[in-house]
Amino acid sequence: MQSGTPMTTAGDTALVETQSGAAFPPAGVSVVVFDVVGTLVEPSPSVAVAYQRAALRHGLNVDAAVIEQRFKAAWRRQEMVDAAAVPAFATSRGREAERWRAIVDDVFGGEPVSATIFADLWDHFGLVEAWRPLAHGRDLVRLAVDAGVTVALASNFDERLLAIAEQLEPLSWVPHVFASSEIGWRKPAPEFFRWIERRLGCEPTEVLLVGDDPELDVAAARRAGWRSLGVADR
Numbered sequence: 414m415q416s417g418t419p420m421t422t423a424g425d426t427a428l429v430e431t432q433s434g435a436a437f438p439p440a441g442v443s444v445v446v447f448d449v450v451g452t453l454v455e456p457s458p459s460v461a462v463a464y465q466r467a468a469l470r471h472g473l474n475v476d477a478a479v480i481e482q483r484f485k486a487a488w489r490r491q492e493m494v495d496a497a498a499v500p501a502f503a504t505s506r507g508r509e510a511e512r513w514r515a516i517v518d519d520v521f522g523g524e525p526v527s528a529t530i531f532a533d534l535w536d537h538f539g540l541v542e543a544w545r546p547l548a549h550g551r552d553l554v555r556l557a558v559d560a561g562v563t564v565a566l567a568s569n570f571d572e573r574l575l576a577i578a579e580q581l582e583p584l585s586w587v588p589h590v591f592a593s594s595e596i597g598w599r600k601p602a603p604e605f606f607r608w609i610e611r612r613l614g615c616e617p618t619e620v621l622l623v624g625d626d627p628e629l630d631v632a633a634a635r636r637a638g639w640r641s642l643g644v645a646d647r
């Protein structure tokens with residue numbers, strides 16, 4: 414057990430009790446690394462609505478449900494591009510910008526205006542106002558901080574995360590912010606996890622990753638020798 418009594422809410426207690434009844438962070442964990450999108454924050458409005466509004470500003474009217482479907486397919490397509498690359502899941506600021514440009518192009522069917530919509534959306538998702546904290550994530554960050562362990566954010570988001578994390582709770586409570594574009598690797602690459610261990614000076618077995626993605630967070634962290642905890646994406 415960690416010393417001290419963390420401030421918790423009823424919602425948080427319910428969440429923690431569903432995780433095998435174990436305390437959070439679990440005994441033996443000295444570093445807790447949080448995924449960001451879907452774990453601590455979510456887009457608000459939704460991605461589909463943000464895309465729809467951006468398109469409307471540039472004279473293109475596309476149904477939000479259609480956008481959502483196309484976005485999921487486009488996002489998966491870019492994950493496959495990274496998986497097939499040599500080395501797999503290496504990234505950079507340039508690659509991340511290219512990913513989002515390709516996704517926006519796919520969503521809007523290569524319409525010429527999609528370049529302008531892309532620029533609009535790139536700015537939008539870099540604003541703190543585009544994101545909303547998730548209550549269960551905030552509770553877990555509070556518990557980790559109160560427990561006195563090292564706490565970090567580790568996201569496949571790009572350098573835009575760095576400015577957002579300074580301004581938005583609970584991200585702003587966390588001293589270490591790692592974005593894939595800055596690391597040079599994306600989850601699930603093992604290099605992503607090794608890079609963080611080196612930066613924090615810790616062993617894999619003392620790290621717990623908390624994330625919403627069963628593959629990119631939970632399974633990839635375990636393959637890297639970390640512990641991991643899946644949280645539901647609501």
Ligand SMILES: [Mg+2]
Nearest residue numbers: 448450451625
């Ligand atoms: Mg996530």
